[in-house]
Amino acid sequence: MKYLHLVWAALLRRKTRTAFTLLSVLAAFLLFGMLDAVRTAFDAGTNAAGADRMIVSSRFSIIQPLPYSLLSQIETVPGVKAVAYANWFGGTYQDPKNFFPNFAISPNYLDLYPDIVLPPAERKAFDATRTGAVVGATLAKRFGWKIGDRIPLIGSIFPKRDGDSTWTFDLVGIFKARDAREAGLEQQMLFHWKYFDEANAYYRNQVGWYIVKVADPAQSDRIAQAIDRLSQNSDHETRTETEQAFQLAFAKQIGDIGLIVGGIMAAVFFTLLLLTGNTMAQAVRERVPELAVLKTLGFSNRVVLLLVLAESVLLVALGGVLGLGLAALLLPAVNAAAGGQIVLPPVGLATWTLGIALMLLIGLVVGALPALRGMRLNIVDALAGR
Amino acid sequence: MTALVEIRKLSKTYVRGKQKVEVLHGVDLDIAAGDFLALMGPSGSGKTTLLNLIGGLDTPSAGSITVGGQRIDQLGSGALARWRASHVGFVFQFYNLLPMLSAQKNVELPLLLTRLSAAQRRKNAAIALQLVGLQDRATHKPTELSGGQQQRVAIARAFVSDPALLVCDEPTGDLDRQSAEEVLTLLRRLNREHGKTIVMVTHDPKAAEHATHTLHLDKGELVETAAMAH
Numbered sequence: 001m002k003y004l005h006l007v008w009a010a011l012l013r014r015k016t017r018t019a020f021t022l023l024s025v026l027a028a029f030l031l032f033g034m035l036d037a038v039r040t041a042f043d044a045g046t047n048a049a050g051a052d053r054m055i056v057s058s059r060f061s062i063i064q065p066l067p068y069s070l071l072s073q074i075e076t077v078p079g080v081k082a083v084a085y086a087n088w089f090g091g092t093y094q095d096p097k098n099f100f101p102n103f104a105i106s107p108n109y110l111d112l113y114p115d116i117v118l119p120p121a122e123r124k125a126f127d128a129t130r131t132g133a134v135v136g137a138t139l140a141k142r143f144g145w146k147i148g149d150r151i152p153l154i155g156s157i158f159p160k161r162d163g164d165s166t167w168t169f170d171l172v173g174i175f176k177a178r179d180a181r182e183a184g185l186e187q188q189m190l191f192h193w194k195y196f197d198e199a200n201a202y203y204r205n206q207v208g209w210y211i212v213k214v215a216d217p218a219q220s221d222r223i224a225q226a227i228d229r230l231s232q233n234s235d236h237e238t239r240t241e242t243e244q245a246f247q248l249a250f251a252k253q254i255g256d257i258g259l260i261v262g263g264i265m266a267a268v269f270f271t272l273l274l275l276t277g278n279t280m281a282q283a284v285r286e287r288v289p290e291l292a293v294l295k296t297l298g299f300s301n302r303v304v305l306l307l308v309l310a311e312s313v314l315l316v317a318l319g320g321v322l323g324l325g326l327a328a329l330l331l332p333a334v335n336a337a338a339g340g341q342i343v344l345p346p347v348g349l350a351t352w353t354l355g356i357a358l359m360l361l362i363g364l365v366v367g368a369l370p371a372l373r374g375m376r377l378n379i380v381d382a383l384a385g386r
Numbered sequence: 387m388t389a390l391v392e393i394r395k396l397s398k399t400y401v402r403g404k405q406k407v408e409v410l411h412g413v414d415l416d417i418a419a420g421d422f423l424a425l426m427g428p429s430g431s432g433k434t435t436l437l438n439l440i441g442g443l444d445t446p447s448a449g450s451i452t453v454g455g456q457r458i459d460q461l462g463s464g465a466l467a468r469w470r471a472s473h474v475g476f477v478f479q480f481y482n483l484l485p486m487l488s489a490q491k492n493v494e495l496p497l498l499l500t501r502l503s504a505a506q507r508r509k510n511a512a513i514a515l516q517l518v519g520l521q522d523r524a525t526h527k528p529t530e531l532s533g534g535q536q537q538r539v540a541i542a543r544a545f546v547s548d549p550a551l552l553v554c555d556e557p558t559g560d561l562d563r564q565s566a567e568e569v570l571t572l573l574r575r576l577n578r579e580h581g582k583t584i585v586m587v588t589h590d591p592k593a594a595e596h597a598t599h600t601l602h603l604d605k606g607e608l609v610e611t612a613a614m615a616h
Contacts, residue, residue, distance in 0.1 A: 298472070
């Protein structure tokens with residue numbers, strides 16, 4: 001600790017250079033914090049324990065439909081309280097650019113989602129209208145829709161049986177999310193599965209996925225296994241998982257997120273190694289006479305080596321801690337902005353541990369060569385400027 | 387008077403590329419404790435090399451150097467560093483202060499290698515600065531001090547850990563006449579009042595007048611010594 005002021009003094013020798021290096025380390029670890037949260041979210045296990053609402057979808061692919069006949073079988077699984085179902089529709093409004101989530105849903109779907117708050121009168125109107133649809137407040141605001149409007153959607157995946165791809169819905173309700181953290185729900189449009197099932201050209205008696213509410217969340221894992229056993233060795237084997245795991249699996253369709261995130265982080269840290277390594281090499285090169293003076297005064301080779309390594313580790317650790325701290329502050333904001341569509345975990349102990357280990361490792365690696373140079377410095381040559 | 391430094395058959399050869407350059411040839415020299423020795427001679431005569439060897443900054447190619455009864459030519463680099471920390475103070479032509487540290491912190495540097503507490507280090511450094519007349523400049527960085535003041539800080543740093551021997555390489559080479567006189571007077575005080583043995587390399591005959599002895603080197607050999615009357 002008595003040498004700390006020497007390390008600080010070395011760092012502050014070129015304030016601008018140190019500030020820019022700190023910023024680059026900060027940016028790298030901010031990115032690490034955010035991306036590690038993404039990786040953690042995507043690597044989250046599909047263990048259903050503790051969840052009171054689960055999703056049953058095809059084990060092979062999310063786009064693979066399941067038979068409607070599975071509904072009654074799932075309802076009989078002990079511990080299952082209610083079962084709803086839904087189907088992805090993928091319609092767009094007026095222009096393919098106007099994309100938003102829209103689903104065909106079972107009559108009891110809204111009962112399983114108390115997160116969606118629809119005024120009772122509008123719910124009643126929805127139940128009574130075959131072509132009725134309800135939309136989230138954000139979506140209604142986006143397109144200026146109001147109750148009573150007729151909304152034409154272009155069924156880009158599902159044309160109607162008569163060949164027309166325009167589906168017209170009667171807007172009978174506008175819902176809100178119960179919790180501001182789930183504001184993403186308000187970007188959805190929901191309409192009747194029955195209307196979809198009867199009118200679409202491809203599917204009959206098939207659903208995209210089932211939503212299962214269980215009586216005792218502690219039994220979720222057991223119930224999930226029991227549901228999956230129902231269709232074992234059939235052509236429609238299922239995978240029952242938590243809602244979050246289901247949503248993440250949906251997002252994973254774009255590729256191996258872990259690999260992508262890992263690749264980006266490796267590139268970022270490799271760049272950081274080069275950048276910080278160059279800075280440290282330059283910093284030590286400039287201070288050769290000063291290091292020679294320290295050795296003249298009696299500082300041993302080992303102490304000089306440790307001083308340079310400490311400087312390097314301190315630089316990376318300072319930027320790294322600030323970067324990870326910033327990531328911890330930003331993640332809740334990112335989650336809020338995502339409106340609950342995807343929930344990134346906070347920067348946890350594992351991320352901090354890995355981050356600090358990386359800071360130490362990078363600091364030691366980038367400081368190694370300059371530190372060895374300082375350690376091997378010949379005093380007479382260095383003082384003579386050779 | 388007993389010899390603090392005993393040098394026997396000292397030679398130093400440098401290898402520069404494929405060339406071998408013998409800088410010192412079989413030098414024999416005794417420096418008495420409490421002496422103030424000026425080393426003079428033309429450029430390339432081996433003055434600084436001899437000073438570096440006496441200060442333990444370099445090791446000889448042949449011969450022996452004994453300082454205070456210890457054969458420093460036989461010490462490894464770690465032991466030599468420890469020996470320098472406790473037995474020698476250095477003063478350079480260009481002061482060689484650390485630019486980011488205040489005068490006080492520069493003077494404290496050698497004390498970091500001792501077991502003294504932070505408070506004791508501060509106290510000792512303050513006393514050393516007072517001795518060189520710079521107590522009011524303790525918080526100033528080297529760039530905020532004149533050349534003469536910087537050299538006085540360097541001298542305070544050299545004696546703060548109370549070494550027996552001070553080695554000074556052209557301590558006045560970068561100073562105007564008045565500052566040079568102040569620095570030389572200070573060195574003489576350290577020699578006379580505090581008993582420090584001083585070995586000083588200089589080109590300046592006026593600076594050498596402050597020493598008790600002058601030794602001339604030419605082409606790596608001692609050519610004459612002269613005792614000054616003070």
